Amino acid sequence: MDGLSVESMTTETWARRRRRARQLAERHTFAGELLRLYEALLDVQEPAFLKARDERPEPGRLAAYAAGRIMGEVAAATIAAGPPALAAAVRDRLRDAEPAEFVSRWLAGERQGAVDEYLARAAAGPVLEALGPAAGDACSRGLAEGGCPRCGGLPQLSYLTDAGETLVSGPRMLLCCRCGESWIHQRMTCAGCGEHATSKLPIFADAERFPHLRADACEQCRRYLITIDLRKEPEAVPVVDELVALPLDLYVKERGFTKIVPNLMAIG
Numbered sequence: 330m331d332g333l334s335v336e337s338m339t340t341e342t343w344a345r346r347r348r349r350a351r352q353l354a355e356r357h358t359f360a361g362e363l364l365r366l367y368e369a370l371l372d373v374q375e376p377a378f379l380k381a382r383d384e385r386p387e388p389g390r391l392a393a394y395a396a397g398r399i400m401g402e403v404a405a406a407t408i409a410a411g412p413p414a415l416a417a418a419v420r421d422r423l424r425d426a427e428p429a430e431f432v433s434r435w436l437a438g439e440r441q442g443a444v445d446e447y448l449a450r451a452a453a454g455p456v457l458e459a460l461g462p463a464a465g466d467a468c469s470r471g472l473a474e475g476g477c478p479r480c481g482g483l484p485q486l487s488y489l490t491d492a493g494e495t496l497v498s499g500p501r502m503l504l505c506c507r508c509g510e511s512w513i514h515q516r517m518t519c520a521g522c523g524e525h526a527t528s529k530l531p532i533f534a535d536a537e538r539f540p541h542l543r544a545d546a547c548e549q550c551r552r553y554l555i556t557i558d559l560r561k562e563p564e565a566v567p568v569v570d571e572l573v574a575l576p577l578d579l580y581v582k583e584r585g586f587t588k589i590v591p592n593l594m595a596i597g
Contacts, residue, residue: 388467482507
């Protein structure tokens with residue numbers, strides 16, 4: 330594939346995310362503020378991705394690179410477009426903190442406060458995505474059994490694809506919370522613990538409001554993730570559509586389940 334084709338595909342990836350955020354903001358007014366912030370982050374992350382793809386920062390220096398080159402712009406976008414409470418929290422947190430430490434902990438799979446993790450994910454995400462297979466060298470690979478084959482990260486969500494053939498189901502894919510890599514996972518198997526007894530894998534959905542979204546839960550580990558069905562909504566962009574599943578998240582949490590990993594906006 331020539332360079333022009335790669336450049337075109339890269340541009341379209343970011344354009345689809347931006348376009349989908351606008352579509353969903355019009356359709357789901359409750360998520361408008363969240364999606365406006367996400368769109369503002371895309372304006373920071375796309376050029377950061379392109380620059381990182383060209384500069385190829387060393388994996389061992391990724392934390393310093395993301396903190397020094399990107400986190401300031403992430404903070405500025407959040408303060409300008411985010412909810413007032415989050416904007417204030419970001420401003421206060423960066424006043425006394427060392428931003429590179431946020432990213433280092435995220436890459437190592439360590440738990441940290443919601444604001445710290447938000448800043449780390451928003452800054453490191455486009456760099457890890459740009460590094461492709463080399464992203465694994467910047468991350469701890471021991472986060473979870475059955476985690477991302479590239480970086481070891483936890484699954485953020487799952488999505489169902491169309492096999493393109495009648496009577497043939499497409500694969501179920503998991504999407505990494507850290508590097509954005511996707512990998513195939515068995516359909517009726519918990520992405521958190523591997524439980525495969527269907528009686529222990531309840532599915533929660535609201536077909537009227539969210540016909541292409543559902544929550545796949547597990548009574549064994551008491552965790553869940555959101556699944557996006559691309560067969561029902563071909564225009565869906567999983568990483569964007571998961572942001573509007575907040576009503577499903579709240580419903581499932583009320584029943585005692587915890588999301589395998591919160592999304593970028595700390596929902597879960």
